[in-house]
Amino acid sequence: MNHHRILAVAHMREADRLTIASGVPGMVLMERAGAGVAQAARAMLAPTGRVVILCGPGNNGGDGFIAARRLAEDGYRVTLGLLGPRERLSGDAAAAARLYDGPVIALEDITCDEAGLVIDALFGTGLTRDLEGAVAACIARVARSGVPVLAVDIPSGIDGDSGAIRGVALPATRTVTFAARKPGHLLLPGRDLCGAISVVDIGIPDATCDGFAPALFANEPALWRDTLPRPESDTHKYKRGHALVLSGEMHRTGAARLAARGALRVGAGAVTLASPRAALAVNAAHLTAIMLAPCDTPEELGVLLEDRRFTAVALGPGYGVGEATRAMVKAAARTGRGLVLDADALTSFAGEAYTLGMVASAARACVLTPHEGEMRRLFESAEGVRDAPNRWQAALRAAEIVRSVVICKGGDTIVASPDGRAAILAETTPYLATAGSGDVLTGIVTGLIAQGMPAFEAACAAVWLHARTGIVYGPGLIAEDLSEALPGVLRGL
Numbered sequence: 001m002n003h004h005r006i007l008a009v010a011h012m013r014e015a016d017r018l019t020i021a022s023g024v025p026g027m028v029l030m031e032r033a034g035a036g037v038a039q040a041a042r043a044m045l046a047p048t049g050r051v052v053i054l055c056g057p058g059n060n061g062g063d064g065f066i067a068a069r070r071l072a073e074d075g076y077r078v079t080l081g082l083l084g085p086r087e088r089l090s091g092d093a094a095a096a097a098r099l100y101d102g103p104v105i106a107l108e109d110i111t112c113d114e115a116g117l118v119i120d121a122l123f124g125t126g127l128t129r130d131l132e133g134a135v136a137a138c139i140a141r142v143a144r145s146g147v148p149v150l151a152v153d154i155p156s157g158i159d160g161d162s163g164a165i166r167g168v169a170l171p172a173t174r175t176v177t178f179a180a181r182k183p184g185h186l187l188l189p190g191r192d193l194c195g196a197i198s199v200v201d202i203g204i205p206d207a208t209c210d211g212f213a214p215a216l217f218a219n220e221p222a223l224w225r226d227t228l229p230r231p232e233s234d235t236h237k238y239k240r241g242h243a244l245v246l247s248g249e250m251h252r253t254g255a256a257r258l259a260a261r262g263a264l265r266v267g268a269g270a271v272t273l274a275s276p277r278a279a280l281a282v283n284a285a286h287l288t289a290i291m292l293a294p295c296d297t298p299e300e301l302g303v304l305l306e307d308r309r310f311t312a313v314a315l316g317p318g319y320g321v322g323e324a325t326r327a328m329v330k331a332a333a334r335t336g337r338g339l340v341l342d343a344d345a346l347t348s349f350a351g352e353a354y355t356l357g358m359v360a361s362a363a364r365a366c367v368l369t370p371h372e373g374e375m376r377r378l379f380e381s382a383e384g385v386r387d388a389p390n391r392w393q394a395a396l397r398a399a400e401i402v403r404s405v406v407i408c409k410g411g412d413t414i415v416a417s418p419d420g421r422a423a424i425l426a427e428t429t430p431y432l433a434t435a436g437s438g439d440v441l442t443g444i445v446t447g448l449i450a451q452g453m454p455a456f457e458a459a460c461a462a463v464w465l466h467a468r469t470g471i472v473y474g475p476g477l478i479a480e481d482l483s484e485a486l487p488g489v490l491r492g493l
């Protein structure tokens with residue numbers, strides 16, 4: 001199994017169809033899925049403990065019947081509640097139900113008394129509308145009982161593609177999914193309701209999923225570790241890349257310095273801060289390893305970038321919104337370097353995403369790092385972004401329009417590339433929500449791009465490193481700490 005691949009719901013269904021078409025009966029897949037669930041349940045149950053299994057009307061319920069049969073064979077006391085009449089089951093789910101010879105009661109009659117575990121096999125990737133009525137009431141009862149819950153495929157009520165709660169959802173202690181995680185396991189609020197996730201190999205060959213587009217991934221080191229820059233013995237500082245970070249005016253220079261420090265810490269051989277003359281003294285008072293150059297106009301930026309040793313430029317943090325910023329972005333892009341645009345550089349193109357795309361296409365590689373508000377402003381009139389059915393589709397469409405890699409920041413950060421790849425961060429911490437944290441992220445991406453790392457991988461690595469550093473540091477984290485704690489995380493790789 002390719003462990004960092006994730007499958008959209010439609011792709012999971014297609015993988016299932018292709019595997020069955022290649023000669024593996026659907027019932028074999030379901031048997032493996034149910035066996036995986038039973039195995040996870042055993043680890044959560046005392047010997048001969050009581051397990052309540054909630055089965056829905058589709059194949060998710062079918063997995064539940066398989067698990068019920070296996071657990072009953074092992075001597076566990078199984079109570080199975082089914083939503084709807086048994087005669088309404090069809091296909092593999094009906095076959096799985098026939099193989100289970102224990103009692104089946106109505107879902108409405110289920111109680112959790114003395115249960116050591118509830119297995120939630122109500123709905124998986126086939127959820128098509130909000131949960132209500134008897135199912136919603138049952139979910140509320142189980143959630144109130146406090147009994148541990150093992151979710152089959154995904155907690156019932158979570159949309160597999162968006163992670164949204166459809167009406168209500170049953171929070172799980174553990175989730176067992178099949179072949180690969182789905183976007184809903186990683187996106188909020190779904191991520192918070194899955195508990196620990198394990199993926200069971202049910203025999204869908206990797207090659208079956210290789211051609212799926214868009215290609216979705218969990219943002220984990222396996223995705224980008226091979227492209228992470230590592231200095232060679234014979235290197236020198238300029239071979240390790242030289243990043244240029246543009247500073248804002250006198251009263252808002254901190255953001256650029258945070259970014260510059262991030263770029264240096266992630267391994268750029270040299271970092272220069274390009275500062276308005278009026279702010280040179282302020283910047284000089286705070287910098288040691290980072291160099292300083294005066295720069296007030298697009299023309300001056302052009303002259304500065306005649307030095308071919310500069311490999312990447314970061315623009316936006318604390319820079320100010322307006323025409324002057326737009327002109328700077330254009331000047332930077334024209335020089336064909338790696339370009340990272342954040343904050344005010346993005347807001348300066350509010351409502352003009354296509355224009356920004358044209359500008360960005362001149363850069364060697366371009367990464368944009370909008371948070372939710374910047375995303376909304378930049379793409380307010382762009383078709384297919386604000387009205388996308390979920391965040392990864394919005395991110396992919398955004399990347400296509402701006403012809404750049406886009407990092408959609410937030411509690412469930414997504415990196416999307418115009419080539420159709422997208423990666424969702426699997427693990428992070430809300431302690432990152434602190435002033436200036438995004439500026440450090442900008443610096444980390446810039447530092448990686450300055451060292452020649454490809455834009456998508458650089459963006460993914462930066463997002464992961466930033467989050468990992470936040471997790472390791474934990475409570476009390478402020479933006480300054482991120483760069484200083486980064487070497488420890490880099491060492492761990």
Ligand SMILES: NC(=O)C1=CN([C@@H]2O[C@H](COP(=O)(O)OP(=O)(O)OC[C@H]3O[C@@H](n4cnc5c(N)ncnc54)[C@H](OP(=O)(O)O)[C@@H]3O)[C@@H](O)[C@H]2O)[C@@H](O)CC1
Pocket residue numbers: 012013015016017029030033056057058059060061062063122123124125126127128129130131132152153154178202
């Ligand atoms: N694909 C694979 O490779 C494998 C898949 N496997 C398993 O199959 C699962 C997917 O199965 P699935 O497609 O049958 O969908 P599932 O989640 O059981 O629900 C569909 C049923 O629910 C109903 N329904 C929907 N929303 C509703 C609502 N709000 N309120 C009430 N009813 C609602 C819907 O009814 P309808 O919309 O048709 O009226 C339909 O009857 C997947 O998660 C995994 O566990 C494994 O066996 C291994 C191989």
Ligand SMILES: Nc1ncnc2c1ncn2[C@@H]1O[C@H](COP(=O)(O)OP(=O)(O)O)[C@@H](O)[C@H]1O
Pocket residue numbers: 343371409410411412413428429430431432433434435436437438439440441466
């Ligand atoms: N709830 C959260 N959980 C995890 N990360 C978060 C959360 N909220 C914000 N972040 C991260 O913190 C950073 C904030 O960046 P940004 O909004 O640009 O702030 P600033 O401009 O103050 O630096 C982003 O990397 C974002 O992904």
Ligand SMILES: [K+]
Pocket residue numbers: 060120121122123124151152153154155156
């Ligand atoms: K489920």
